[in-house]
Every structure is written in C-alpha cells, then in structure tokens.
Amino acid sequence: MTGPAGVPGRRTYGLTIETQGLTKRFGQQVAVDSLDLAVPSGAVFGFLGPNGSGKTTTIRMLLGLAAASAGTVRLLGKEMPGSFQDVLPRVGALVEGPAFYPFLSGTANLHRLDAAGRHADPATRRERVGLALERVGLGHAAGKRVHAYSLGMKQRLGIANALLSPRELLVLDEPTNGLDPQGTREVRNLVRSLAADGTTVFVSSHLLAEVEQICTHAAVMSAGRLVAQGPLAELRRSGSSRLRLVTPDAGPASSVLAALGLSPETGAAQPDGDVLVAALATPGFQSEAGAGQPAAEDIVAELVKAGVRVRGFAVERESLEDRFVELTGEGFDVAQ
Numbered sequence: 001m002t003g004p005a006g007v008p009g010r011r012t013y014g015l016t017i018e019t020q021g022l023t024k025r026f027g028q029q030v031a032v033d034s035l036d037l038a039v040p041s042g043a044v045f046g047f048l049g050p051n052g053s054g055k056t057t058t059i060r061m062l063l064g065l066a067a068a069s070a071g072t073v074r075l076l077g078k079e080m081p082g083s084f085q086d087v088l089p090r091v092g093a094l095v096e097g098p099a100f101y102p103f104l105s106g107t108a109n110l111h112r113l114d115a116a117g118r119h120a121d122p123a124t125r126r127e128r129v130g131l132a133l134e135r136v137g138l139g140h141a142a143g144k145r146v147h148a149y150s151l152g153m154k155q156r157l158g159i160a161n162a163l164l165s166p167r168e169l170l171v172l173d174e175p176t177n178g179l180d181p182q183g184t185r186e187v188r189n190l191v192r193s194l195a196a197d198g199t200t201v202f203v204s205s206h207l208l209a210e211v212e213q214i215c216t217h218a219a220v221m222s223a224g225r226l227v228a229q230g231p232l233a234e235l236r237r238s239g240s241s242r243l244r245l246v247t248p249d250a251g252p253a254s255s256v257l258a259a260l261g262l263s264p265e266t267g268a269a270q271p272d273g274d275v276l277v278a279a280l281a282t283p284g285f286q287s288e289a290g291a292g293q294p295a296a297e298d299i300v301a302e303l304v305k306a307g308v309r310v311r312g313f314a315v316e317r318e319s320l321e322d323r324f325v326e327l328t329g330e331g332f333d334v335a336q
C-alpha cells in the first residue's frame with residue numbers, strides 16, 4: 001500500500017500521472033487535500049471513493065479544467081499546466097459525457113466533435129472516426145441515429161470520442177454511472193480491452209466491485225484525502241487477518257499460541273469447544289509467514305503436538321470491503 005509498483009507483464013517506464021500536494025479549495029472547504037497520486041504507466045488505475053470525496057475535482061485539475069489551489073501535476077512525465085499543449089492531445093478523457101445530437105448518427109456526431117478539436121487533422125477524420133467506432137464495438141451502429149442508442153452505446157460513443165487520436169492515457173470519470181447491467185458490462189469490457197492495448201487508464205468509481213473487476217491498481221479517497229494507494233493485490237494483503245481455533249482444550253491451546261508469539265483471546269463458546277481468536281501479522285500471512293510468526297500449518301502442528309484437540313482452525317482475512325470501510329470510515333457501495 002505504498003508507492004507504485006510496475007504492472008506485471010507490462011512495459012513500465014515510470015509514472016503516467018504524478019501529483020504532489022495537489023489541493024483544491026472552494027472557499028473554506030478543502031475538496032482535495034494535499035493529494036500525492038502515483039499512477040504507473042500501463043496500469044488500470046481505479047480512483048475509488050464515496051460520492052463527494054473529491055474524485056471529479058481531482059480529475060478536473062489533472063486535465064486542466066480547474067486550477068489547483070496548491071500542488072503540482074505531472075502528466076506523461078511533463079509538468080502541468082506548462083506542457084498542456086504538448087500533452088493533452090495524447091490524453092483522452094470522458095468527464096462529463098459529451099453532448100450528442102440525438103438525430104445525427106454516431107458517425108456524424110464524432111465528425112462534429114472531431115472538427116471542434118484544435119489538433120485534429122481533417123484529412124484523416126473519416127478514417128479515425130471509423131476506427132474509433134470499431135474500437136468501441138459500434139461499427140454496426142455507426143449510421144444509426146444516437147437517439148436509438150442504449151445508454152451503454154452512448155457511453156461507448158463518448159469513449160470513441162476520447163479515442164479519435166492515439167492516446168497514451170485515458171481518463172474516465174465514473175464511466176458506468178447510470179448504466180444498466182448490460183451497459184455496465186459493455187463499458188467494463190471496453191476498459192479492459194483498451195488497457196490490454198497498453199493504454200494507461202485512470203478510472204474513477206464509487207463501486208468497489210467495479211474497481212476489483214477491472215483495475216490493477218487503486219487509490220482510495222475519503223473526504224478529499226488519499227487514504228490508500230497501490231497495486232490492488234497489495235491493498236488486499238494489507239488488511240488484517242486472524243486465526244480462529246475451536247477446541248475443547250482452551251487452556252493448553254492458549255499456552256501453545258502464546259509460546260508462538262500470539263495473543264489469543266477467548267471468543268463465544270461453541271457446542272464442540274471453546275473458540276480462541278488471535279490477530280496475525282500481516283501482510284501475506286498465508287503465503288509467507290509474517291514477521292517472526294509461524295505459518296498456519298506450523299501452528300496446527302504445534303497444537304497437535306501438545307495434545308490439543310483441534311476441531312476447527314481457520315485463517316480469516318479482512319475483506320477488501322472491510323478494509324475500505326475501515327479506511328474511509330463509511331459504508332461503501334459494493335453493488336454490481
């Protein structure tokens with residue numbers, strides 16, 4: 001849960017997004033508070049937090065849509081806002097979904113939006129629009145009027161708009177918000193396949209399950225502050241775990257556990273014996289024994305050797321959901 005780590009199997013050459021002390025104040029309110037973000041190149045980075053935790057404000061500052069009150073932003077290795085001209089054409093964004101003309105086709109809408117962009121080459125427009133529509137799976141609906149598109153199709157059209165030029169970074173603000181399960185699946189699959197092409201994707205969400213499904217890395221926001229950041233696997237491991245033992249021999253069992261450096265406590269008794277619980281060192285208790293502590297199988301072996309009748313033994317790990325509730329101090333929307 002520390003600094004960035006590379007994405008296994010991918011080319012990593014540093015940070016695509018890096019902020020230091022990034023802060024946004026609205027009057028007395030601090031919407032984003034000294035944010036140090038580190039988004040490794042090649043990551044699918046989930047920017048997770050409850051509503052109002054500062055995600056959109058951060059994204060707006062990253063893209064130069066809002067000025068920071070303090071702090072610095074580097075995008076694709078360049079200091080912002082000085083290098084916006086150079087960098088922004090390499091960044092695709094879906095922030096407040098573009099407004100589409102409902103009675104124009106998907107193709108005609110993208111032509112209009114591309115023509116409004118300062119960096120777009122009109123000579124290649126037709127080809128680029130066609131490729132972007134194919135890329136998001138709307139090739140078959142290119143000539144259809146947008147009012148006949150489902151919400152998921154409209155959202156994919158918004159992503160196609162962000163893909164009209166080759167992009168090294170894609171920033172998506174809550175891309176599945178308001179979508180039905182089918183639309184949500186379409187957009188999540190699209191994000192996965194864009195990431196598989198090598199694009200770094202920064203995607204905000206208030207849904208933990210969504211981040212778990214599509215992201216390699218995550219940052220967790222709570223009330224404008226960053227409370228955790230790192231590879232998802234590392235965030236999972238950073239939660240606490242404990243062992244739970246059921247035995248009719250609680251006394252000797254406690255002595256064995258204490259001799260192993262654990263601090264057992266008695267839980268509610270069960271019909272087949274007493275329950276002892278003990279916190280375990282983290283991270284990675286099951287894979288590599290935590291600092292100075294034996295592995296689970298060795299604990300069981302010691303108990304058995306001491307004649308303790310083991311009627312139940314489990315290592316219970318805090319779920320990512322529990323971990324995030326603990327970090328943000330509020331219930332997380334875990335739907336879908």
Ligand SMILES: Nc1ncnc2c1ncn2[C@@H]1O[C@H](COP(=O)(O)OP(=O)(O)OP(=O)(O)O)[C@@H](O)[C@H]1O
Binds near residue numbers: 052056057
């Ligand atoms: N233009 C603004 N003026 C005043 N306050 C603002 C403005 N924009 C955002 N805020 C406040 O800043 C805080 C963070 O809002 P922000 O929209 O960044 O959160 P969020 O995590 O994106 O939430 P949501 O998912 O609901 O959009 C909120 O308390 C919000 O009311």
